[in-house]
Amino acid sequence: MSLKRLISNKTMAASAVLMTAFTSTSAFAQEAAAAATATAKPIDMTPIYKTTLFYVLAFLLLCLFVAIIGKALKVYELTRETEGKGKGINWDKINAVLFALFLIVGLYGVYWEYTVHGNMLLPEAASVHGVKIDEMLNITLIITTIVFVATHIVLFAFAYMYRYNKERKAYYYPHNNTLERVWTVIPAIVLTFLVLMGFLTWRSIFYKIEDPNNKPISIEVTSSQFQWDVRYPGADGVVGRKNYKLITAINALGIDFNDKNSMDDQVADEIVLPVNKPVRFSLVSKDVIHSFYMPHFRVQLNTVPGMTSYFEFTPTITTAEMKVKTNDPSFKYLLLCAKICGTNHYNMQKAVRVVSEQEYKEWVAKQVPYLTNDLRETFKLPLLAEPTAAPAAADTTAKDTTSQIALKK
Known part of the structure; x- marks a missing residue:
C-alpha cells in the first residue's frame, strides 16, 4: 500500500x-x-432601569468614559508639546464658559423649584398660629433667595470675567475695612430680625393668656407603637388623671378612676375639632418618643415617656371648606408621627375632622365612655344596668290566619 x-x-x-x-x-x-x-424558570422581565445595579454600572461607565476622554486629551497635548507647537486647548476659556453655563442652568433650576415643587407645598394654614408660621417662613425664604441669587451671580460672573489672560495683570487688593463692615453689619441685622421674629412667634404659640370666656377644649392623646389613643373630657370638661401603674389588659391607658374627673371621660376613633374654638392637647407616650404632627395646622411636638407635653391652637378652616379650597373631594386632615419610631411608623396616623360647633356637640354626644362595667368591677364601682333590647313586635300572623280559618268555617 x-x-x-x-x-x-x-x-x-x-x-x-x-x-x-x-x-x-x-x-x-x-x-x-x-x-x-x-x-x-420564567425569565424576570422587570425593566433593568428599575434596579440599583443598573445605575451603579451606568455611573461606573460614565466615570470610565470621562477617564478615557481625559487620557485622550492628555495625549493630544503632549503630542503638540513634543512637536513644539502651541497649546492646543485653552482650558481657562473653557472653564469660564462652563461657569457661565452653570450659572444659567442653576438659575433656571431655582425657578423650576419654585414653580414646580412650590406647587407641592401644603395648602394655607388651617390654624391661627399657622398663619404666623407661614409668614415667618415666607419672609425667611424671600430674604435667603435674594441673597442666594445675588451672590451666585457675582460668584460665577467674576469667574467668567476674570479668567486668566496673560496680557492682564491681577490687581493686588488685600483689605478693605468699609467692605468688611458692610458684609458683617448687614447680615447681622437681618439675622437678628429673623431670630427675634422666630422667638416672638414661638412665645405667642406656647405662652397663651387664657380667656375665661373662651376656654380651650381639653383632649388627651396617648402615643404607642403604632397608634394614637384619644380621650375626650366628657361633660365636666376635665380629663381625669392617669397612672402607668394602673395599665392592664382592660385599662390600656392606665386611667385612675379614683379621680372623679375620669368617670365621664370618653374615647374616640378619630379627632373631631370645632372650628374657631381653642383646643388644648395633652400629649403622653407609653413606650418610645413619638412626634405629634398635624402639618395642615402647623402643629408638631414630641410625646416623651414619663412626661406630659401640651400644645394649644385654634383651627380656622373646616374639613369641608378645605376640600373646596384644595379642589380635592377626598381631602382630610391627618395626625401623623414625625419620629421614626419603629417598623410600622409610616402607618401611625389618625383622621382629624374640623366641623362646626353644632356638629361637634352632636358628635361628642354619641361617643362612648371609657369607663365600662368591667372597669367598674375592677375599681369596685357601682355597675350600670346593661341597655335592654327593645321587645320584638308580637307575631300576629298566626292569630290572623287562625281567625280567618274560623270565619270560613
Missing part, C-alpha cells in the same frame, strides 16, 4: 471519527437544551 493511500485512509478514518463525535455532541446538546427548556 502506498504512503499516499495510507495517509488518505487515515484521513478518512479521522474524518469519520470527528463526524461521529460532532453528531453525538449535537444530539446531547439538543437533549440538554430540551431538558433545560422543560425545567427552566
Whole structure:
C-alpha cells in the first residue's frame, strides 16, 4: 500500500471519527437544551432601569468614559508639546464658559423649584398660629433667595470675567475695612430680625393668656407603637388623671378612676375639632418618643415617656371648606408621627375632622365612655344596668290566619 493511500485512509478514518463525535455532541446538546427548556424558570422581565445595579454600572461607565476622554486629551497635548507647537486647548476659556453655563442652568433650576415643587407645598394654614408660621417662613425664604441669587451671580460672573489672560495683570487688593463692615453689619441685622421674629412667634404659640370666656377644649392623646389613643373630657370638661401603674389588659391607658374627673371621660376613633374654638392637647407616650404632627395646622411636638407635653391652637378652616379650597373631594386632615419610631411608623396616623360647633356637640354626644362595667368591677364601682333590647313586635300572623280559618268555617 502506498504512503499516499495510507495517509488518505487515515484521513478518512479521522474524518469519520470527528463526524461521529460532532453528531453525538449535537444530539446531547439538543437533549440538554430540551431538558433545560422543560425545567427552566420564567425569565424576570422587570425593566433593568428599575434596579440599583443598573445605575451603579451606568455611573461606573460614565466615570470610565470621562477617564478615557481625559487620557485622550492628555495625549493630544503632549503630542503638540513634543512637536513644539502651541497649546492646543485653552482650558481657562473653557472653564469660564462652563461657569457661565452653570450659572444659567442653576438659575433656571431655582425657578423650576419654585414653580414646580412650590406647587407641592401644603395648602394655607388651617390654624391661627399657622398663619404666623407661614409668614415667618415666607419672609425667611424671600430674604435667603435674594441673597442666594445675588451672590451666585457675582460668584460665577467674576469667574467668567476674570479668567486668566496673560496680557492682564491681577490687581493686588488685600483689605478693605468699609467692605468688611458692610458684609458683617448687614447680615447681622437681618439675622437678628429673623431670630427675634422666630422667638416672638414661638412665645405667642406656647405662652397663651387664657380667656375665661373662651376656654380651650381639653383632649388627651396617648402615643404607642403604632397608634394614637384619644380621650375626650366628657361633660365636666376635665380629663381625669392617669397612672402607668394602673395599665392592664382592660385599662390600656392606665386611667385612675379614683379621680372623679375620669368617670365621664370618653374615647374616640378619630379627632373631631370645632372650628374657631381653642383646643388644648395633652400629649403622653407609653413606650418610645413619638412626634405629634398635624402639618395642615402647623402643629408638631414630641410625646416623651414619663412626661406630659401640651400644645394649644385654634383651627380656622373646616374639613369641608378645605376640600373646596384644595379642589380635592377626598381631602382630610391627618395626625401623623414625625419620629421614626419603629417598623410600622409610616402607618401611625389618625383622621382629624374640623366641623362646626353644632356638629361637634352632636358628635361628642354619641361617643362612648371609657369607663365600662368591667372597669367598674375592677375599681369596685357601682355597675350600670346593661341597655335592654327593645321587645320584638308580637307575631300576629298566626292569630290572623287562625281567625280567618274560623270565619270560613
